[in-house]
Amino acid sequence: MPQAAAAPPKNTPRSEPGAAATSLTVAAWNRHPQPRRLRGLAHWPRWLRDLPEPARPIALARLFGALFMALPGAALVVFVALHAGAALAAATLLLVATHATLHAMAAWSQARTGTSSPWPQRLEAPAPALLSWTSLLPFATVAAPGANTLLGASAALLLLNAWLTAYGRHRPWQRPLHVATATLLAATLAAQAVLLSLPARAALLAGAACIGVSVAVQLRAGTHRITGHLLLVLGSLCAAFAVALQVGSH
Numbered sequence: 001m002p003q004a005a006a007a008p009p010k011n012t013p014r015s016e017p018g019a020a021a022t023s024l025t026v027a028a029w030n031r032h033p034q035p036r037r038l039r040g041l042a043h044w045p046r047w048l049r050d051l052p053e054p055a056r057p058i059a060l061a062r063l064f065g066a067l068f069m070a071l072p073g074a075a076l077v078v079f080v081a082l083h084a085g086a087a088l089a090a091a092t093l094l095l096v097a098t099h100a101t102l103h104a105m106a107a108w109s110q111a112r113t114g115t116s117s118p119w120p121q122r123l124e125a126p127a128p129a130l131l132s133w134t135s136l137l138p139f140a141t142v143a144a145p146g147a148n149t150l151l152g153a154s155a156a157l158l159l160l161n162a163w164l165t166a167y168g169r170h171r172p173w174q175r176p177l178h179v180a181t182a183t184l185l186a187a188t189l190a191a192q193a194v195l196l197s198l199p200a201r202a203a204l205l206a207g208a209a210c211i212g213v214s215v216a217v218q219l220r221a222g223t224h225r226i227t228g229h230l231l232l233v234l235g236s237l238c239a240a241f242a243v244a245l246q247v248g249s250h
Contacts, residue, residue: 057226059110065103065233069096069240076240080138084247091138092243098134099236102127106229126162128215129178131232132185133158135207135239139192139246147191154184182212200246207238 073096081089106124133154140148161177189208193201214231221227 055110055224058224058229059107061226061229061233062103062107062110065236066100066107068233069100069103069236073100073240076244080243080247084250088138088141088247091140095134095138095239095243098130099239102130103233103236125165126158128211128232129158129161129181129185131235131239132189132208132211135204135211135235135242136185136188136192138243139196139204142195142246143188143192144195147188150184150188150191154181154188157181157184196242196246197249200242200249203238203242203245207235207242210235210238 077089077093077096080092106127109124133151136151140151143151157177157180161181164173164177186208189204193205196204210231214228214235217225217231218228
């Protein structure tokens with residue numbers, strides 16, 4: 001006779017059909033790596049989360065430079081006005097405003113990657129020369145007349161270079177203009193540095209070196225590398241410190 005099938009033991013727990021599938025899905029989701037660009041960015045602004053990963057540190061570095069030059073830079077202008085007079089305060093204000101604006105425009109350009117915003121890219125090319133020139137401007141009051149003449153000549157070349165860059169008309173003369181501007185700025189720096197106090201001289205030379213090396217880095221590796229941008233921000237900080245040290249030494 002056929003034997004009846006044995007009844008299942010009473011103590012065996014019964015599992016619902018969907019429970020195993022749900023636990024398997026959760027385990028697979030936990031093992032699945034999250035996108036790298038979203039890790040740790042849940043509380044960051046949306047514009048920063050939406051940036052491509054290579055552009056995010058560049059935007060943050062230039063934004064830090066803009067905020068530093070705008071906030072502590074304003075305090076530096078007040079300090080100079082109280083201790084060194086209106087002429088040096090006006091030159092320091094131009095330094096702070098130019099550096100803050102250029103860094104802010106660069107951060108905005110990185111934040112608007114892929115959109116039609118030509119002006120930030122057009123300002124990025126003459127930015128190192130503009131940063132260098134405004135860094136030297138506050139020391140024109142203590143420089144010899146020859147250094148001030150060089151500073152004025154370099155300003156004329158900077159304006160010509162910026163105008164030609166904006167309209168794209170200087171391709172044959174691009175390299176000679178850059179070389180002439182850099183030469184005049186270096187000569188102005190050499191003429192001014194010997195008349196400054198030692199701490200201010202060291203800070204100014206360090207800032208000029210950072211800006212110069214940043215140009216070389218960006219020519220070699222392009223503007224998509226963060227090294228050149230960090231050096232530009234460091235050059236701005238050194239320029240502000242040089243003014244503070246020069247005023248504090250008198």
